[in-house]
Amino acid sequence: MSVVTALSSxxxxxxxxxxxxxxxxxxxxxxxxxxxxxxxxxxALRFTLEAVLSDAGMHVETAVGGAAGIAAFEAHGADVxxxxxxxxxxxxxxxxxxLRAQDPGVPxxxxxxxxxxxxxxxxxxxxxxxxxxxxxxxxxxxxxVRRGVETRALRLQNARLRTERALGRTIIAESPAMRRTLDxxxxxxxxxxxxxxxxxxxxxxxxxATALHAHSRRAExxxxxxxxxxxxxxxxxxxLFGHTKGxxxxxxxxxxxxxxxxxxxxxxxxxxxxLPLAIQAKILRAxxxxxxxxxxxxxxxxxxxxxxxxxxxxxxxxxxxxxxEDLFYRLSVxxxxxxxxRDRPEDIEPLMRTFVRSYxxxxxxxxxxxxxxxxxAMKSYTWPGNVRELExxxxxxxxxxxxxxxxxxxxxxxxxxxxxxxxxxxxxGDPGPSHPLRARVEAFERTIxxxxxxxxxxxxxxxxxxxxxxxPALIEKLHKYGLIERT
Numbered sequence: 491m492s493v494v495t496a497l498s499s500x501x502x503x504x505x506x507x508x509x510x511x512x513x514x515x516x517x518x519x520x521x522x523x524x525x526x527x528x529x530x531x532x533x534a535l536r537f538t539l540e541a542v543l544s545d546a547g548m549h550v551e552t553a554v555g556g557a558a559g560i561a562a563f564e565a566h567g568a569d570v571x572x573x574x575x576x577x578x579x580x581x582x583x584x585x586x587x588x589l590r591a592q593d594p595g596v597p598x599x600x601x602x603x604x605x606x607x608x609x610x611x612x613x614x615x616x617x618x619x620x621x622x623x624x625x626x627x628x629x630x631x632x633x634x635v636r637r638g639v640e641t642r643a644l645r646l647q648n649a650r651l652r653t654e655r656a657l658g659r660t661i662i663a664e665s666p667a668m669r670r671t672l673d674x675x676x677x678x679x680x681x682x683x684x685x686x687x688x689x690x691x692x693x694x695x696x697x698x699a700t701a702l703h704a705h706s707r708r709a710e711x712x713x714x715x716x717x718x719x720x721x722x723x724x725x726x727x728x729x730l731f732g733h734t735k736g737x738x739x740x741x742x743x744x745x746x747x748x749x750x751x752x753x754x755x756x757x758x759x760x761x762x763x764x765l766p767l768a769i770q771a772k773i774l775r776a777x778x779x780x781x782x783x784x785x786x787x788x789x790x791x792x793x794x795x796x797x798x799x800x801x802x803x804x805x806x807x808x809x810x811x812x813x814x815e816d817l818f819y820r821l822s823v824x825x826x827x828x829x830x831x832r833d834r835p836e837d838i839e840p841l842m843r844t845f846v847r848s849y850x851x852x853x854x855x856x857x858x859x860x861x862x863x864x865x866x867a868m869k870s871y872t873w874p875g876n877v878r879e880l881e882x883x884x885x886x887x888x889x890x891x892x893x894x895x896x897x898x899x900x901x902x903x904x905x906x907x908x909x910x911x912x913x914x915x916x917x918x919g920d921p922g923p924s925h926p927l928r929a930r931v932e933a934f935e936r937t938i939x940x941x942x943x944x945x946x947x948x949x950x951x952x953x954x955x956x957x958x959x960x961x962p963a964l965i966e967k968l969h970k971y972g973l974i975e976r977t
Contacts, residue, residue: 524548524639525666527568529559529585530601531577535624539572542628543635549966556580560588563596567666570597570619570638575609583613590617595645595673597638646673661697662841665834671698671826678824679705684777686821687799689828692878695799696760698828703756708795711755716748719761727769730759733785749782749792756795762821763802763813774817796821831873831880835972838869841877845884846896855894864898869972870936936971939964943973 526548528539536552543550551566553559557580559573571589575582586598597619602610610621619638622631646669663672678685679702687695696715703713721729732747748757759765765773776782777796783789798821807813831838842865850858873879886904887896939957946952954964968974 524635525567525569526550526635527559527563527566527571528552529556529562529571529573529577529582531555531574531579535574535601539631542631546632548635556582556585559585563589563592567593567670568596569642569666570599570635572599572601572622572635574601575613575621576603583609583616586613586616586618593670593673594677595642595670597642599634599638642673645676661701662837662844664840665829665836667829667834668837671828672701674826675702676705678702678826680707682707682795684795684821684823685797686804686823686825687797687828688804688825689799689801690830690874690876691801692876693828693830694877695801695828696758698826699758699760699797699799702797703758706756706795708755712752713756713758714748714752715758715760717760718764723764723766723769726765727772728785730769731772731782731784732787734787744784744787747782747784749776749794750790752794753792754794756797759796759798761800762798763800763804763807767812767814770814770817774814774820777817777820831876835869835970838873838880839865839972841880842868842884845881846888849885849888850894853888855888857894858888858891859895861895861897864896864901866940866972867898867901870933870940872933932971935967936973939967939971940973943968 524547526543528536528543528550530536530539530552531554536554540550540552551562551568553562556573556577559571560580563571571585573582573585577585580588582600586600589596589598594617598617600610600613600618600621602621602623607623610618610623613621619641620634622634646663661672663669675698685702687699689695700713703709716730718726728745728747730747730749732745732750735744759773762773772783773796776792776794780791780793781789782792802813804813804818804822808815808818843860846858846860850856868880868883875882883901884896887900890904891900939953942953942956943950946956950964950968951961954961957964959967965974
């Protein structure tokens with residue numbers, strides 16, 4: 491009898507969430523860096539699942555019960571979730587519904603007791619990827635988990651390729667945060683609903699908006715972009731809705747507006763929070779009735795899918811009377827947050843290398859070497875300007891590099907006087923009160939770990955002893971902050 495079969499039931503407990511670090515050598519065919527979340531209130535089963543999955547080279551996080559599982563998923567995400575069906579606080583069906591609302595593409599595997607097959611089928615209809623009746627065999631478990639991860643990876647790869655074709659450039663989505671965003675975009679794209687992208691300036695809202703159009707049923711039709719922050723408000727109405735000849739001084743000829751140009755396609759209004767209230771009312775009319783009116787002309791019908799983006803809190807703007815509340819609700823049928831770069835550190839190095847290749851070719855440079863300490867420093871910096879700031883930093887480094895090598899010393903020499911001072915191992919200190927608490931705490935944590943790691947001559951065991959943590963926990967932190975490379 492296998493260990494999983496023997497431990498199909500056991501003692502319930504309320505011990506805290508635990509994380510087990512995978513071994514350094516992955517088992518054959520195990521998806522590298524697969525993150526599995528196990529949700530169950532059965533201590534013995536949690537322990538067994540954790541052991542089997544970790545030994546297969548997967549990173550495992552366990553949670554005691556549904557509520558703790560939902561909190562763990564919100565905090566760390568996962569590539570695949572295993573959840574028990576029957577739990578006293580929040581049951582598996584509620585967990586499934588909540589997780590799919592947050593990340594529609596995450597594979598959720600239900601663990602069911604004997605006799606629960608009907609409920610398991612209901613879970614499948616509700617969006618569960620698969621179910622495993624207890625007791626189950628370890629090989630069957632691993633096969634189901636790997637199938638789920640491979641299905642998700644293929645879907646994301648296809649999404650990325652289609653988006654790259656539309657954009658004409660590479661899409662970087664190595665981080666769980668960005669993978670969840672891209673997966674949600676792909677899910678909602680075929681459904682002809684209005685989508686509101688939110689996020690900081692430079693985070694890539696235009697990229698995900700393009701991705702949404704590329705995966706929609708309107709992909710072969712026009713995709714028209716309008717940046718409300720880039721044009722004076724008095725001209726915005728004529729640009730969006732068009733005008734007739736002589737409608738105003740300087741209107742020497744009639745002109746179609748962006749709504750008319752996007753007929754049968756998609757209109758993307760970036761920074762929509764910058765538009766005045768009068769134009770907001772006309773956009774609301776277009777959404778409600780499909781009717782737009784040129785300046786000085788008659789109303790006409792258009793078939794347009796509207797998607798919008800903003801770096802403002804439109805709910806707060808509505809309460810303050812600066813944005814129409816009715817338009818806000820019409821726009822945010824599906825709100826999608828694009829994460830800032832500080833929440834997706836796994837993307838920094840591949841983004842950096844992509845920009846280096848692009849600008850090196852543009853500048854006529856050959857092979858460019860990048861100093862590892864510079865990569866570490868860039869991973870530790872919080873990038874208030876997000877991807878746009880990172881791209882500009884790379885372009886500046888390449889333009890001013892005395893040879894074809896990018897170094898930390900060069901970046902320091904080019905830093906603005908107000909920029910964070912980079913210390914030991916290129917680690918920045920407190921990024922400042924304008925940044926979230928999480929980013930500030932992580933910056934300090936990375937500083938401490940990097941300092942001890944350097945002091946001990948990169949000795950992991952000694953560093954773990956000095957910091958009072960286990961060696962596996964330290965290794966996970968070293969990976970997280972880019973202080974060592976994953977193998």
